[in-house]
Amino acid sequence: MPRDVSSVLHRVFRELEGPAVEAVKSFLDFLRSQRALSPATVRSYGADLAQWLLFLKDLLGRSRLEMDDLSEASLRRFVFHRHPRLAKSSQARALATYRSFFRFLMERHGLERNPARSLRSPKATVTVPAFLDVDDMSAFLDTLQRRALAPSAPWIAVRDWALFETLYSTGLRVGELVRLNHAHIDMHEGMVRTVGKGAKERIVPIGSKALEAIGCYLSAFRNQWQGPYNQEALFLNARGGRLSDRSVRRLLTERLREAGQWRPLSPHGIRHSFATHLLGSGADLRSIQEMLGHAGLSTTQRYTKVDLDRLMSVYDAAHPRSRKEGP
Incomplete structure (x- = not known):
């Protein structure tokens, strides 16, 4: 099919x-x-x-x-x-x-009128998907790194570290992540080329930590793998084929639980973590929009709610004139 x-x-x-x-x-x-x-x-x-x-x-x-x-x-x-x-x-x-x-x-x-035109769309409620804060994300990735660099670690453990370091480092959609080929990553320049929604190509940066993890993964795979495999795909499954987006979702749930984090989180939640952490560190919305591949700025603006909530919490706790007086 x-x-x-x-x-x-x-x-x-x-x-x-x-x-x-x-x-x-x-x-x-x-x-x-x-x-x-x-x-x-x-x-x-x-x-x-x-x-x-x-x-x-x-x-x-x-x-x-x-x-x-x-x-x-x-x-x-x-x-x-x-x-x-x-x-x-x-x-x-x-x-x-x-x-x-x-x-x-x-x-x-040649249809004369649109039968669906008179149907009203429900009023959307803006929701912010679950995400990890900076400390929890660092703890999760550090756990994956320790397991990947342990003596005699299987190549799949190193792959998982590289997989989620790359997801967090680039903010790619899960479909874009699993479609990555070796040719899409410039290890020297630290850039990733991807094709997103609407067949639009974009270039996004990738951090040194993710590049280190990818290098370790490729080395471990070459040393341990025997048999045929998909030579184009970057992230492979246990049979040597391209990893699927469904597998990434399952792996994320399993690795989070193994790291002691039981909060439900999807790969899209890591993408949201990427954007929220950039915004919290001072990145402008337009740059984040370009990295995420959003067609319009309105989609990216949902992340401002997270950051404003955090700022208001800090303000209410710290500013002497912010205290809410009772009736």
Whole structure:
């Protein structure tokens, strides 16, 4: 199954037919070829549309879906059925999918109006994902380093140190991290080249500690590995293939627990730690935006909430005129 086809969409292509299904296929092809969206984004779009088509199959009692079945009434009924079970962010993403799909049909297939245009997106609540403070992050990475440099340490232990040092040092998305090849890292200049959302290439710095860890990892791998392996990929799994983003999530949970940190944290949480620590040390938002690969500054600005909360806490605790008086 292609990386950008979810299991639910695969089921749609297997069980359903008709012009509506072909329109979805055409739309996803457009996203891949014309808009150059990442496989993960295409997968999300496809999954949202697949859920609607399966709902229509059950509602109408047939597996052939016509274009007329993609009506505003059927979409509203589906949204009323499914969206209360979704987080607000997922609701907003799904509605954006429907609007984009119908805009495509208007431009390419002569649809006269957008049935999703009148649907309101839920008011988003700005949330700041979990992250580690500087001390906890340093303690975590130091634990990985000690294990990696222990006598007779397996190359996988050294890989884990290099993996999470690189993630924290660069602020890459987990998908960007696992797609790194040897050719993407300039060990001499301390730079990493990556391709992010929208197939946009960017160059980000990588610190000396991460470069040291990568060097140790490559040396340990060469000394211990026997057999064929993926010679392009930087981070490899135990079978010599490219490490997957799912494996990185699992490894992070396991290594955090082994280091005595039980707080749930995703690889994206390390990316947030990267940005928050830079901001707290005086880096400007525009530079952080460029390093993170955010298309707009508004996405980066969520990190200011973390830093402002910290500053207000310090101010309230230290300033003699900040005390909140009771009624």
